[in-house]
Amino acid sequence: MRIDIFTLFPGMFTAYLDESILKRAQAMGQLTVHLHHIRDYASGKHRITDEPPFGGGGGMVLKPEPIFTAVESLLATLPHEGAERERPPLILMTPQGRPFTQTIAQELAQHAHLLLLCGRYEGVDERVRTHLVSDEISIGDYVLTGGELAALVIVDAVTRLLPGVLGAEGAAASDSYATGLLEGPHYTKPADFRGWQVPDVLRSGHAAHIARWRREAALRRTWQRRPDLLLTAPLTEADKWFLRQLAQETALSE
């Protein structure tokens, strides 16, 4: 996958991109990231990228021209430039966008190429939103100073879904949300830490028992923390039976 990021602060990305899984994904050739400094596309001696808002009020707004020029310059280098259906999605980072979820990460991971646009200050000129971007994503109901962290969140969540990036040992398939449930707890060595024991079943070597314990632990955790997920999660008859037991236990203990 190729990801192009448009930002006023390209230096903010390098430390995160150059470590751990994202570094490995790039070394494997599964991920290529191109950072575009919006200021490089601003005209005039001072390369101004932002101006005060029309109508007054505080803050600055990112001007449309440098952003259009940056994006269109890139699109011009791609094959079949201009054909709408060939264009990779251009996603604006904004607290007003659709809330980012694992389902959206899976959707984005199907694309070969993504363009991410980071706002700053009061955000981007509305004409960028209405005439240039094709999608808008928020990483949560709070306001950050800029879209760079949001873009990194998307790059990270999408990259770990690309084939081979996590390797078999870290497969994303059993992660929270991927199964429709929260994942259950994990334990590692030592088996006894300050008198707190690892559940015996996890040390039993009995694969079927371990799988059932993990499934029930995931159901229990989801029931406790995110019962809303149980309305849409794919559940087996055994899962439903376990949840009925859990409901009875809860009712008895209240």
Ligand code: SAM
């Ligand atoms: N004035 C804007 C508003 O009220 O909607 C907020 C602008 S915010 C200070 C500056 C930039 O940070 C935004 O343009 C966006 O790119 C980014 N940003 C802030 N919060 C975000 C969030 N929750 N998700 C994605 N991007 C966010």
